Amino acid sequence: MxxxxxxxxxxxxxxxxxxxxxxxxxxxxxxxxxxxxxxxxxxxxxxxxxxxxxxxxxxxxxxxxxxxxxxxxxxxxxxxxxxxxxxxxxxxxxxxxxxxxxxxxxxxxxxxxxxxxxxxxxxxxxxxxxxxxxxxxxxxxxxxxxxxxxxxxxxxxxxxxxxxxxxxxxxxxxxxxxxxxxxxxxxxxxxxxxxxxxxxxxxxxxxxxxxxxxxxxxxTSEKAGNVVTQxxxxxxxxxxxxxxxxxxxxxxxxxxxxxxxxxxxxxxxxxxxxxNYGVQYDGWLHPFSPYRQAAKDPSAPWLALKGQPGGLSYKDWLGLMLEREDKFNKMQPAKVVSAAGRRKNLSLWCFAWDMDNAKARCWYQHRIPLISVSHPELFRDALNKVLVLASEALSLLRNGLKNAKFDKPKEAKFDFSMVDIAFWQETEPAYRALINALAEDPQRNDALTHAAVRQWERDLHLYLFHVFDRDALTDPDSPDEILLRQLTARQDLESSYRKNKARKDVLALVE
Incomplete structure (x- = not known):
């Protein structure tokens, strides 16, 4: 054929x-x-x-x-x-x-x-x-x-x-x-x-x-070192x-x-x-995949991102669009994404198998916006602060739920996977509105951009307590000591969130 x-x-x-x-x-x-x-x-x-x-x-x-x-x-x-x-x-x-x-x-x-x-x-x-x-x-x-x-x-x-x-x-x-x-x-x-x-x-x-x-x-690769490189x-x-x-x-x-x-x-x-022992590849940067490298080791290899349980969430988007670095990793987008440059009205089609060694657990695919901005460094800096606050807020929510549910929360084991997946999915619409505003005005000069940042922070705050109240305050007939523990956990969550440095950093973007 x-x-x-x-x-x-x-x-x-x-x-x-x-x-x-x-x-x-x-x-x-x-x-x-x-x-x-x-x-x-x-x-x-x-x-x-x-x-x-x-x-x-x-x-x-x-x-x-x-x-x-x-x-x-x-x-x-x-x-x-x-x-x-x-x-x-x-x-x-x-x-x-x-x-x-x-x-x-x-x-x-x-x-x-x-x-x-x-x-x-x-x-x-x-x-x-x-x-x-x-x-x-x-x-x-x-x-x-x-x-x-x-x-x-x-x-x-x-x-x-x-x-x-x-x-x-x-x-x-x-x-x-x-x-x-x-x-x-x-x-x-x-x-x-x-x-x-x-x-x-x-x-x-x-x-x-x-x-x-x-x-x-x-x-073939029966012998060590017989690898195919660029x-x-x-x-x-x-x-x-x-x-x-x-x-x-x-x-x-x-x-x-x-x-x-x-x-x-x-x-x-x-x-x-x-x-077995087919072609063994080493050192390639494939044009269709984003890569990461250990932040503190410039000699470490660049590794292609893989499929993961639950698929992508918006915390992953920035590293798929722009070069990014945090305390753990350096990130670079796929070559085809970098080459798209400042072209307008584009999206990314992202897909992968979530693999556990040889076992395929699920196929995930997403369409996410590909943002074109005039000042990518300002856009990246703002979104880094936003994502740090989102991650910190999720961590505070987990701790608050454990404190509400258990007498000895530090010793308790609790599966938060569904809480995590729901958090990133259900707060995504507010995040999309925010990145659209920041893409239009990365220098944050416009009053509408200021309002968008503040609205996103308010939406995040409301979401935390919606989930907490739904999952922790479930029984109005709870004994007084349990109700007191739950209300104390809620008060601590409120206090920790308002005092959080990441929240202050986000609000400082538009001060």
Whole structure:
């Protein structure tokens, strides 16, 4: 199957119709979005298509980038650029085959469901713990879904046992892509183009084995130190990482309906082979992910942010948009986010698997505003103070609830995870209003900005006592000693909040 000419990409058109197109048709203005049956495939498809654009028609500089945004890409130029990639985009039994081991693997066949990040693993099946994602739910996959499953598992590759390498960004990396705020108004290619970076030199065919690792014998990692870095590979391999050694079985197939997309196909894939000690990556800064570094150790590695329980909350937003530093970490946004610069009316599409080693716990995705400001250092300083107060307020709320509920709160154990998640979700609307005001007036000269800061602080204060009263003052018939303890805890919460230095720092922003 030639991935450049085969109509294998499911898309939604401007009139709502869902159909399949080839890569050569991706620049059609009627194509609005991908239409994969799984959320992780949808995210993987965007990353793959951006990678193809980056490897074929990347602009030389920001001025050429603007020209393409305004005028598009000529059909002839696009088809010629795609054709150059033909050796790397063949999929099937014949080697080299897209994102699969160049060498045949001498391992036993396993179920095709092993391509899916959330498929139950061997130990899960052995212990009969496949409660939420059942065994046997995916047994047959069409070649079209298999291609995207391959890309998704290679880019998100979690820990999988001895020698099974994680992806270039670690297992379950957080991806942040730039999208328009009014996405429905733009064709898919323009949304993808927002994430294409200028590069001076186009890759040559001679460099393809350093970009597409399946074109040559796998650089395996049985021996320590045999790692792939940006120094011994091409920087564009960031889009085509291949930590897993995988070989699909194209011999034993069957006719029927794909368990993922539901379409009929005459050659459904049933089995795959895999082997450990695939490519081991080190030292890469992937253009789609934000990174952090230990604040007090400049020699520490930069680590890509990962999915986390509960997903993102607004306390994470600032580090996804701007460089930031606190007492624990330095943060830098994804390269595609930094490149967006001062462009207006953009958002970030953020998504990741929340992984516990090899176990996928949940898929999270969010749309958050990408703020463009004239004085980023003032905007960052103000929001840092706001976020410190929000975190301090949550800590005070936790302590207040423990003091109200227990005679010996320091010795008591209490799960605050739901309180934490609810806090960040339920105070988000007030925070959105505040950042919009600060983005319009980062120097805080306008009376409306002053009012917005004070209103946010009042909303935060009211929220604390709404939650406290709801969760702590639950029984009007409580014995006097318990009621006294609860009211004392409430009074202490009020006093601690009003005296908190972080609150004074926020209010000082508009004095």
């Amino acid at each position: 030639d991935l450049l000419t085969e109509k294998w990409l499911p898309v939604i058109l401007s009139d709502g119709e869902i159909t399949k197109i080839s890569l050569s048709e991706i620049l059609n203005d009627n194509v609005r979005d991908m239409a994969w049956p799984r959320a992780d495939f949808q995210g993987a498809a965007w990353q793959m298509l951006i990678g193809i654009l980056q490897c074929t028609v990347a602009p030389e500089d920001k001025y050429v980038w603007e020209d393409v945004w305004n005028e598009g890409i000529e059909e002839g130029q696009w088809n010629e650029a795609l054709q150059a990639l033909a050796p790397a985009f063949q999929f099937g039994e014949k080697k080299p085959s897209f994102l699969q081991s160049f060498d045949s693997l001498d391992s036993e066949n396993g179920p095709i469901a092993g391509l899916l990040v959330d498929a139950p693993g061997g130990n899960t099946l052995k212990l009969n713990k496949d409660h939420f994602v059942k065994r046997g739910s995916v047994e047959k996959i069409c070649p079209h879904c298999a291609v995207m499953a391959l890309y998704a598992i290679q880019t998100n590759s979690p820990a999988g046992g001895v020698g099974y390498r994680v992806g270039m960004r670690g297992g379950g990396p957080l991806t942040t892509l730039v999208v328009p705020q009014e996405e429905e108004k733009y064709p898919l290619w323009k949304k993808l183009w927002l994430n294409v970076l200028p590069q001076e030199n186009a890759p040559t065919a001679a460099q393809f084995p350093l970009i597409f690792p399946w074109l040559t014998a796998t650089r 120094e011994n590979a091409h920087p564009l391999q960031a889009y085509w990482g291949m930590p897993r050694r995988i070989e699909l079985d194209f011999h034993d197939t069957c006719q029927g309906r794909c368990d993922l997309c539901g379409e009929n196909h005459e050659s459904l894939l049933l089995q795959m082979r895999s082997k």
